[in-house]
């Protein structure tokens with residue numbers, strides 16, 4: 001689905017409200033009830049100008065505001081009476097939140113905050129819908145009381161008149177310009193000059209400024225980062241879906257397109273019969289399945305943790321933060337590169353807009369950057385792994401998603417190679433733990449030699465990133481293994497279905513193994529014969545999955561409207577649809593285009609005249 005117009009976004013928002021009334025009557029939060037529903041992902045693609053309103057503005061009001069603040073602002077936002085966005089990033093800073101320059105100075109005389117973006121670099125820059133759609137925003141700023149910095153806080157700020165939509169005095173708001181994609185989103189800029197808001201416009205569920213200017217700290221400062229955790233979980237889900245969409249298109253196309261006989265004299269086969277084509281398409285189908293399951297797990301964990309945070313129990317926040325970061329990175333990177341591989345798998349037609357792969361790519365790719373730039377989130381996970389390795393060295397228990405690290409740390413060497421799924425999974429985990437150990441040694445040596453912790457993180461950055469990446473692989477592969485091999489539902493599956501799932505597990509594990517062979521060989525001895533055996537298993541499982549490829553992608557259940565692709569329609573009429581799309585192009589409206597008389601004819605005539613003259 002391409003970027004939406006505001007008109008279409010409003011239709012989607014209405015649909016969401018009606019779904020909420022149906023599934024969660026009277027409740028404000030639609031997502032826990034509906035998160036499994038693919039309709040939601042279809043209604044809020046990242047190209048929707050209301051997505052930040054729906055996913056961040058309403059949620060921040062609910063989770064960061066007091067009950068009274070929810071009644072004042074949140075209920076109206078949930079009801080779409082006001083439309084807002086989450087304005088955090090600035091022209092000069094996105095990643096380093098402690099460097100944000102927008103400021104909120106408390107004036108105890110009037111019990112107001114005075115909001116300012118003092119420099120060009122402190123202008124808010126990027127928030128979705130800020131350019132034109134929103135009349136409110138959550139403005140993230142450094143809080144100052146008596147000129148003393150107190151850290152980040154969030155403020156509800158009205159930016160446009162509710163009746164006329166005119167920007168209010170003191171507000172400088174606009175659109176940041178055309179982007180590579182998502183051009184329906186009207187990402188905006190915002191400057192504020194001495195803009196006053198009442199004290200109770202600061203969201204105060206976790207930290208407060210009292211009327212006399214006393215500051216009550218949040219029990220856990222990280223809780224102000226919670227809206228980002230939610231969207232990271234959503235990205236994991238959304239980007240897995242983008243990959244599934246592209247895989248569906250490329251699979252359907254690959255069983256219609258015929259090219260190049262495999263045996264001399266034979267008819268041209270469907271291109272999916274070529275082994276290298278299978279290797280381009282089938283692993284992406286499997287990756288989409290694997291990530292959808294991991295993202296669904298993450299979603300459950302988010303729902304449980306959000307409920308606990310609401311009750312001011314912050315104990316599971318670090319684990320959720322680590323998992324949300326790692327899955328956001330893994331799904332956004334792998335979907336972005338996977339979609340490009342799938343586009344190439346469709347040959348020349350993959351480059352046509354009518355195939356929709358370019359648009360899907362343009363929607364998936366920015367997720368590598370928004371909601372925490374991927375390298376930065378890898379470093380964040382790397383730092384968490386260092387902390388956990390210290391815990392291992394101290395003999396303490398780790399959070400459940402890192403329990404495998406303790407287990408592997410106790411192994412003096414890798415067990416006898418068997419090539420089983422357990423063995424492959426263990427090899428990935430073992431390489432991860434080896435990488436964590438090396439990163440820790442490097443990081444620790446730097447700290448011991450009097451480098452600051454932050455400098456040590458910077459100079460160990462490559463090793464930390466590698467450890468974080470392998471932790472992501474270990475978690476995702478471990479989750480898939482559990483769901484296929486140890487799931488309590490396993491016995492309700494037909495043997496045929498279980499076999500397809502096991503083939504997908506085989507392919508996923510072998511694929512990750514080969515992708516990280518260099519990393520694995522650093523810590524484990526494997527013979528050439530053992531690697532060759534895996535190569536043969538890879539070829540075999542591609543062959544086994546080939547007949548199921550279409551059925552698996554059909555099971556993703558994307559209708560033609562969502563895929564919006566001449567190459568990926570359910571009926572397989574690829575050439576007819578490509579032709580139809582070509583004929584709709586404006587250049588085909590007239591047999592002779594206007595530019596012929598105006599430019600092309602005079603240009604050719606001038607050249608012909610010059611040629612004649614030079615012959616004379």
Ligand SMILES: CCCCCCCCCC/C=C\CCCC(=O)SCCNC(=O)CCNC(=O)[C@H](O)C(C)(C)COP(=O)(O)OP(=O)(O)OC[C@H]1O[C@@H](n2cnc3c(N)ncnc32)[C@H](O)[C@@H]1OP(=O)(O)O
Pocket residue numbers: 035040041044045046051052055086088089094095096097098128222223225226228229231234235237238317318321370371372373376380384
């Ligand atoms: C199904 C529905 C479909 C939905 C479709 C979804 C599609 C999405 C559509 C919307 C499209 C676009 C929206 C985009 C919106 C945005 O981009 S909003 C802006 C987002 N900005 C960022 O993400 C900024 C990135 N920076 C940061 O997050 C932090 O600054 C960073 C983590 C990089 C570092 O911060 P520091 O303050 O320097 O922190 P540290 O010193 O590293 O850590 C301090 C401790 O805090 C812990 N921590 C950090 N972050 C979190 C967190 N989020 N939650 C919990 N804990 C956190 C960290 O581990 C440290 O802990 P410790 O003290 O060590 O125990």
Ligand SMILES: Cc1cc2nc3c(=O)[nH]c(=O)nc-3n(C[C@H](O)[C@H](O)[C@H](O)COP(=O)(O)OP(=O)(O)OC[C@H]3O[C@@H](n4cnc5c(N)ncnc54)[C@H](O)[C@@H]3O)c2cc1C
Pocket residue numbers: 052085086087088089092093094095096125126127128182187366369370371372373374375376379
């Ligand atoms: C489509 C889109 C929608 C967005 N929507 C919103 C929105 O609704 N609201 C909002 O507030 N923001 C939004 N953003 C902004 C987004 O959150 C930021 O772009 C993102 O957080 C990255 O920050 P940055 O752009 O400052 O990148 P930078 O931090 O400047 O990154 C540039 C490079 O520097 C590197 N780098 C930065 N810090 C470090 C470090 N500590 N260690 C190592 N390398 C580092 C990065 O890895 C990267 O390679 C959106 C962005 C996009 C693209």
